[in-house]
Amino acid sequence: MNEHDSERISGVLAHRGMVPVSTLEEADLYILNTCSVREKAAQKVYSRLGQVKRQKTKNPNFLIGVVGCVAQQESEEMVKKAPFVDLVVGTHLYHSIPDLLDQLESKADESGRSSLVSTDFLKAFRPSEISQVRRGSEFRAGVTIMEGCNKHCAFCIVPQTRGPEYSRPAEAVLEEVRRAAESGYVEIQLLGQTVNSYKDPSRKGYKFADLLDDVAQVQGISRIRFTSPHPRHFTDDVLAVIARNETICNQVHLPVQSGSDRVLRRMRRQHDRDWYLALVDKLAASDREIALSTDMIVGFPGEAETDFEDTLALVEAVRYEQMFSFKYSPRPSTEASAWDDDVSEEIKRSRLYELQRLQREIQLEIHNQRYLNRKCEVLVEGTARDGVRKFGRTTTNKVVNFFGNQAPGEFATVQIVAVGPNSLQGEEIKLSAGAESRREYGARV
């Protein structure tokens, strides 16, 4: 989502006639897009700004802007802590950056430069920035369908930094998807903080399942992903849409955060363990071979050893194909930040280590059982780290390295010949002249 925000900002700036440069020395404007979901990311902002500040002595026209969740959260505080920052723009106002730059210029003419801070929340979507997105990829297009969150999980800063939920009209989303398809994009990523709580503001009763189904009908789009769903909104109609549309990828991210009911209640997650496992069973019963991924927090306030054991047991039971796991850190203005952060750093570290060790083990088992010697359709993304092979992703979001000649955005059929916990190695299978499509070559893993 943050990457896509950068594409939106880049788009509005390009529309104003600015061009991207590759070094700081060439730049007249530097915009730092920030994340405050974890403490470490937020801390990095000021140290990065300290480094960039030096450029101001070399280039008197050099402007520094800060956008994103830290900008939203800190607002006026940011220019008190870092007075050399020229522009602080909140998460709802990226479309107004060109106007704010104009205001900065006229301020500088009148009275010497001073900072501008703009962090209000809006109540409706801003269509202008959507038409100006400058995408970083030529084959995968992120498309925002909703923003904000009404859930207020006890640990999460997102409702404060992104504001309440609001959705884009479906017709605007579909128009953006159609235009992306016409420009040659083959993969669409529908984006939103709780993407599946989507509701069309202009059409009563039209929900996420309807939008997903309509996106799946757009000609030219081969893959559709969506992130990040909330388990509560994973309704049967969404499962039915996934089941009948092969272009929707065989991958579902299902953030659980903990395996302990006691902790889930304190987190205010709106799901308990049994309910979540029943949802996992429903997904497993689908004809599609869906790979599950999740987010997990260890060391939430009050998490006892037995709670952590429940988390490990849940991971064993679900057998996720991928997990994003973190140590809890209190975030300002969240409910849990008022509670005693009573799990020591040492215990948090050892629980995270234990959880990640288990997850690596499970991933390796899954890779051996499910992928080894099977044929996969791979969407090529670029050249692998070794500088020789290509790498791409399966529909289940597994990274595959193989020798091939494809350009990014092209598909290859690859047989998996070796697996590790984090990636797969493959050999390309050349299609015979008579084969009508690469999918004739076996399971679309």
Ligand code: SF4
């Ligand atoms: S649902 Fe997700 S974004 Fe919303 S408060 Fe909970 S963790 Fe944060």
